[in-house]
Amino acid sequence: MTNQFTIGWIFAVNNQTAHKRAAWEVVKYINSEEVAKIHSRTAYLSAPARKEYAKAFEELNIEPFYALKTTATRHSDSRFPHTFARVSLGPLVTNELQLVADGAKSLDEAIETIQTEGQRLLDAYLVKPSPQGGE
Numbered sequence: 001m002t003n004q005f006t007i008g009w010i011f012a013v014n015n016q017t018a019h020k021r022a023a024w025e026v027v028k029y030i031n032s033e034e035v036a037k038i039h040s041r042t043a044y045l046s047a048p049a050r051k052e053y054a055k056a057f058e059e060l061n062i063e064p065f066y067a068l069k070t071t072a073t074r075h076s077d078s079r080f081p082h083t084f085a086r087v088s089l090g091p092l093v094t095n096e097l098q099l100v101a102d103g104a105k106s107l108d109e110a111i112e113t114i115q116t117e118g119q120r121l122l123d124a125y126l127v128k129p130s131p132q133g134g135e
Contacts, residue, residue: 081125088121 011030013023036050096110
């Protein structure tokens, strides 16, 4: 089982929409106290924006995640090839970390493999043309 912490949903309003007021009302509702209470009673795997409703994480100290400061960047602003990360790098990292967890490799060995094999995979990925003309 892989442990990870991700942001599941981000809701926003397109600046070009003809229905900004209605769209903002939906976003406000989704982020309301009422919806937070509903989600706290359901089995979901993401940490809520309102930490007082993080009941699923009571046995863990998730306070540091709520203390993090965010930056105003969008996923699409990155120059990093996300398809590469999902298809090539992700499985490599998962495999190496599993080897560490199983005691078959030291963490230092796994990091070395991730660095060298990851660079090789990235180099190979960057030389082949993207089927969609870029990311």
